[in-house]
Amino acid sequence: MSDATLYEETFTITTLTQDKYDRVTRVIGASKDSATALSLDVNHELYPMSAGDEVSMLLATTLNLDGTKDERGWRDKKGEQTLADMYDYVCYGKVYRFEEGEEGKTIKCYVSFGGLLLCLDGPHKKLSPLRIDHVYMLLKK
Template sequence: MSADAQLYEETFTVTTLAPQAYDRVSRVIATSTDNTTSLTLDVNSELYPLSPGENVTFLLAQTLNLDGTIEDVSKKGWRPPNKVGAGQGEQSLADLWDYVCYGKVYRHEDPGEGMNIKVYVSFGGLLCCLDGPYKKLSPLRIDNVYMLLKK
């Protein structure tokens, strides 16, 4: 996959599962293994249960295409349709990960060059906040992203 299509990848250690007002949703609070970035992420705990102390790899990408090509999801949706007669359809990046969401980057808090920034993403109401170094998170100045998780 093209390095340009992968915007941010990091391994995080889950530190806390915060209580939520909704059934089947956990707010995960995690810290990167190098302790430079913090992650607050809502996940469907029924589909993808996490526990404090677990490590999870987190990826934000522009596309699920393995060749890195970017398609306009407004025309066909973010899930590629299965091709008739081809069985499972074409393989995508989603096949290699456990939990996949498509969302919108809706806010940046940027105090200045060289400092930490915060990036906020909504995955259909499940929210994500990344707080980390400008250099690591600056590629996230785009509209839509895929989030992929695996243990």
């Protein structure tokens, strides 16, 4: 699975805001080492979160346990064991923008999961593998 893993981190949720949409909460958090900031829109009816929660995030290119490319949609794998079985909340989205930070040391990565947005702001070295078109985001508490 290591070939498919692009980014893995545990975040502590610090702030939740629910301003614009009925079922969407914007979650703000920081990684354990405080090097990476997280801003994520989550459907709170499917995956409720609270301030102080610790959430493990994995960004991967495939859900196949052996790391092979997905040949069909991830929801079409009934009866097959996938990476999604080990997590509570799974989304598939498009990486749509990068912003370089100070002196090339930091980077912001933006991903859209059908309108639910993710922004990671952290060290260039950790986030540069995300320079691809599509990713799976997997979360668990």
